[in-house]
Amino acid sequence: ANDGYDLWLNYIKIENKTLLDKYNKAFNGYYITGNSETLKAAENELKRAFSGLLGTKPKVLNSITNNCIVLATKNESVLNGQIYAKDYEALGKEGFIIRSVKINSKTCTLITANTDIGILYGVFHFIKLIQTQQISNKLTITEIPKLDIRALNHWDNLDGSIERGYAGNSLWKWDELPNTVDKRYIDYARANASVGINATVLNNVNSNPKILTKSYLEKVKALADVFRPYGLKVYLSVSFTSPIKLGGLPTADPLNPQVIDWWEAKAEEIYTLIPDFGGFLVKANSEGQPGPQDYGRTHADGANMLAQALELYKGVVMWRAFVYNSDPEEDRVLQAYNSFKPLDGQFKDNVLVQIKNGPIDFQPREPFSPLFGAMPNTSLMMEFQITQEYLGFSNHLVFLSTLYEETLDSDTYAKGKGSTVANVIEGKYSSNKLTGMAGVSNIGNSRNWCGHPFAQSNWYSLGRLAWNPETSSESIADDWIRMTFSNDKEFIVPVKKMMLESRETTVDYMTPLGLNHIMAYDTHRGPGPWVDTAAQPNWKSTYYHRADSIGIGFDRTTSGSNAVSQYYPAVRDTFNSIETCPENLLLWFHHVSWKHKMKSGNTLWDEMCQHYYNGVDKVRKMQSSWNKLKSFIDDERFNKVKQLLEEQQEEAVIWRNSCVLYFQTFSKMPIPGELERPE
Numbered sequence: 001a002n003d004g005y006d007l008w009l010n011y012i013k014i015e016n017k018t019l020l021d022k023y024n025k026a027f028n029g030y031y032i033t034g035n036s037e038t039l040k041a042a043e044n045e046l047k048r049a050f051s052g053l054l055g056t057k058p059k060v061l062n063s064i065t066n067n068c069i070v071l072a073t074k075n076e077s078v079l080n081g082q083i084y085a086k087d088y089e090a091l092g093k094e095g096f097i098i099r100s101v102k103i104n105s106k107t108c109t110l111i112t113a114n115t116d117i118g119i120l121y122g123v124f125h126f127i128k129l130i131q132t133q134q135i136s137n138k139l140t141i142t143e144i145p146k147l148d149i150r151a152l153n154h155w156d157n158l159d160g161s162i163e164r165g166y167a168g169n170s171l172w173k174w175d176e177l178p179n180t181v182d183k184r185y186i187d188y189a190r191a192n193a194s195v196g197i198n199a200t201v202l203n204n205v206n207s208n209p210k211i212l213t214k215s216y217l218e219k220v221k222a223l224a225d226v227f228r229p230y231g232l233k234v235y236l237s238v239s240f241t242s243p244i245k246l247g248g249l250p251t252a253d254p255l256n257p258q259v260i261d262w263w264e265a266k267a268e269e270i271y272t273l274i275p276d277f278g279g280f281l282v283k284a285n286s287e288g289q290p291g292p293q294d295y296g297r298t299h300a301d302g303a304n305m306l307a308q309a310l311e312l313y314k315g316v317v318m319w320r321a322f323v324y325n326s327d328p329e330e331d332r333v334l335q336a337y338n339s340f341k342p343l344d345g346q347f348k349d350n351v352l353v354q355i356k357n358g359p360i361d362f363q364p365r366e367p368f369s370p371l372f373g374a375m376p377n378t379s380l381m382m383e384f385q386i387t388q389e390y391l392g393f394s395n396h397l398v399f400l401s402t403l404y405e406e407t408l409d410s411d412t413y414a415k416g417k418g419s420t421v422a423n424v425i426e427g428k429y430s431s432n433k434l435t436g437m438a439g440v441s442n443i444g445n446s447r448n449w450c451g452h453p454f455a456q457s458n459w460y461s462l463g464r465l466a467w468n469p470e471t472s473s474e475s476i477a478d479d480w481i482r483m484t485f486s487n488d489k490e491f492i493v494p495v496k497k498m499m500l501e502s503r504e505t506t507v508d509y510m511t512p513l514g515l516n517h518i519m520a521y522d523t524h525r526g527p528g529p530w531v532d533t534a535a536q537p538n539w540k541s542t543y544y545h546r547a548d549s550i551g552i553g554f555d556r557t558t559s560g561s562n563a564v565s566q567y568y569p570a571v572r573d574t575f576n577s578i579e580t581c582p583e584n585l586l587l588w589f590h591h592v593s594w595k596h597k598m599k600s601g602n603t604l605w606d607e608m609c610q611h612y613y614n615g616v617d618k619v620r621k622m623q624s625s626w627n628k629l630k631s632f633i634d635d636e637r638f639n640k641v642k643q644l645l646e647e648q649q650e651e652a653v654i655w656r657n658s659c660v661l662y663f664q665t666f667s668k669m670p671i672p673g674e675l676e677r678p679e
């Protein structure tokens with residue numbers, strides 16, 4: 001049985017006897033210098049992996065012998081000039097090298113780095129090579145993360161609930177902390193370190209000010225102490241009115257000296273407890289959260305005041321750009337850009353502006369946010385959502401890596417052709433100092449962490465893409481399947497196909513052709529294209545799809561809301577023309593006649609129906625692929641996925657039928673004959 005608790009660190013014994021012998025011969029023990037907590041973690045991981053994967057206990061060696069693994073940081077004398085100084089320089093604080101080398105004429109595998117955390121990352125990478133059976137005879141690996149801050153954002157509330165969480169309650173047992181420290185926290189840290197995640201924001205961006213009280217800070221410290229050996233820094237979401245709520249001040253105005261003093265004292269208190277505290281994440285003047293605009297100040301004033309308080313300790317502020325309440329009559333898509341673009345260059349060096357991948361809100365498909373590339377004098381970080389708020393919760397199999405990849409590969413044209421979003425967040429075009437990527441966590445206290453066994457792959461992908469935003473989803477899926485399930489090609493090929501197609505499948509049965517935000521009101525589960533009663537215009541589904549007797553879609557062209565003009569000219573022109581706008585974003589940018597001729601020759605209406613029907617068909621194909629794979633894995637995970645795919649199929653049918661029948665009340669056109677079938 002396998003309950004999924006071990007995630008991709010699933011060290012089950014290699015079945016292939018030849019390979020097993022080969023690995024056991026090539027790696028018969030390890031030699032380690034140093035004994036920090038981080039190196040101990042590396043050593044423990046190696047032991048655990050060897051006993052699981054190879055069925056052996058590796059020898060701990062006192063000197064370097066043939067076929068051993070050497071773990072040593074830069075300055076260890078045993079290395080004897082193996083690696084050039086300039087190679088170390090390139091590694092920075094977190095990079096590592098894995099190389100087959102000869103030391104004192106002994107053949108061994110060297111894992112080296114400037115720091116202990118680099119060694120730990122190297123060890124996880126090395127274990128991955130064994131898990132995925134990809135150890136070559138001559139290893140020459142250099143890995144350096146491309147982004148500084150690689151973060152999970154937990155939307156966890158202090159009462160244990162999780163906003164938009166679908167895998168149980170919060171992992172953080174606030175009532176037990178700091179005295180009782182759940183062992184599970186260590187496994188959480190191991191999993192993050194294994195993919196290079198080095199930052200965790202523990203609490204919801206809709207923040208309860210209590211998180212900054214002394215008693216909570218002591219709990220936070222206990223977690224920070226557990227995570228530290230794994231290179232995982234703790235950050236907190238803070239409420240802008242904390243000085244009022246906790247400090248009893250009459251105002252939270254960022255320019256008020258008492259407010260400034262309050263935050264400085266709070267920073268000192270935090271850093272006394274947690275010397276390597278990462279910093280603050282802030283949702284301000286967004287969806288009812290307080291912020292600097294309440295005092296007539298700007299986002300920059302607010303962010304800079306907090307940044308000033310953290311600067312002394314090298315802490316950072318991650319200030320979210322998710323705002324849309326300034327003027328409900330203005331196209332919501334315009335608002336983040338209009339609020340933040342004018343502030344470019346005004347943020348302090350230790351501020352990052354954290355931007356959601358698209359201009360609305362984590363939809364199954366959105367164009368990239370035009371802020372990427374538009375603020376060359378500001379550190380911009382990416383915010384993706386791992387939890388499937390709008391993508392079927394933890395009940396639908398959706399591999400999100402392809403969604404992330406699509407955004408990262410999008411061309412902003414900020415510096416001409418090839419200026420991808422990935423390049424922007426890697427800081428290639430800006431004077432800014434910091435880089436980062438955050439994923440809104442899908443982790444809860446359910447035994448398998450994420451609810452759906454495949455949802456684990458989304459946590460994994462976020463880590464891999466934060467380490468290197470240019471990694472392909474194909475290779476991420478390949479590694480994840482091998483590590484989590486099996487190295488058998490007959491399993492890998494169909495499962496990889498399912499994963500790589502799954503996001504498009506979901507787009508098809510939920511929101512094809514650029515449709516968006518037509519989910520059920522508030523819960524965002526299931527269809528609700530008819531919702532017209534919500535309090536704010538931009539909470540009504542009908543606001544987004546604009547269906548009428550003529551056609552469907554939101555006109556954001558130069559003659560509509562003009563959102564296209566927030567993009568660089570080449571992109572603007574592509575989106576602006578109905579001829580060149582990619583069809584998968586057509587209804588995002590255009591109000592299109594039901595009879596409009598699509599590239600396939602179909603009318604828009606027929607094409608839309610086709611997508612909805614295809615979506616359901618593709619879920620059924622996933623089911624039949626999966627059903628053939630029973631013999632490759634344990635019953636527990638096999639059955640769980642099987643049952644979830646059944647649910648997904650049922651919900652896909654509900655999505656399809658609801659949307660097609662609802663939109664038909666506008667188009668008044670028949671469902672194409674070849675699609676109609678008895679259910």
Ligand code: GCW
Nearest residue numbers: 155163164205206283322361
């Ligand atoms: O889309 C919305 C979610 C809210 C969330 C918000 C945000 C944390 O529905 O639940 O609040 O995004 O990103 O701030």
